[in-house]
Amino acid sequence: MQLPIYIHLGAAVLVFGLIVFLVLRGINAYTLHNQTILIPEVKGLLMEDASVFLDNQGLRYTVIDSVYTREVKPGAIMEMIPTFGSRVKKGRIVFITLNAKSAQSAVVPDVKDLSFRQAFALIQAQGFTSVEIKYVRGQYRDLVLGVEYQGRDLGAGEFVPLTAALILKVSDGGREEVDEAQEEETETVATN
Helix, strand or coil: CCCCHHHHHHHHHHHHHHHHHHHHHHHHHHCCCCCCEECCCCCCCEHHHHHHHHHHCCCEEEEEEEECCCCCCCCEEEEEECCCCCEECCCCEEEEEEECCCCCEEECCCCCCCEHHHHHHHHHHHCCCEEEEEEECCCCEEEEEEEEECCEEECCCCEEECCCEEEEEEEECCHHHHHHHHHHHHHHHHHC
């Protein structure tokens, strides 16, 4: 005896519906549908302290960058993606930017006997941001005689923090001597 085609079609639809229902339930369970957690506020904390909060929430994290600033304590979290208050799934990776433990250093270039403009450009190209000019006695005007940091002359190739206040010693071309000679001539002419 053969079953009518309607029974076969009904059974096929029922089996197909059951398969779709089970697949959707499996996807919901796998993707943790409607199950989110809140990103905790860990900005400003040291990485060691923040890792406890992140682990307790079931979040993973990775440090992607470090920068240096004096406004935040060394080793503290400066930025994170996703940000505080975002809702994410358990196991989400949080990308963290830390404040470096020390300022980045760079090599002091050899600027001795270069023109002031050339030396200044070289120092800025290395990344130094705080450069002061100090004119000292010298024979040739605007000739660099050296670089000073914390009262000490630096040699080419020394490592110094990029935030260091460097002093570029530049020759005045004997300007002070000329001014003194002109003053003496003025005094002698006035007395005669």
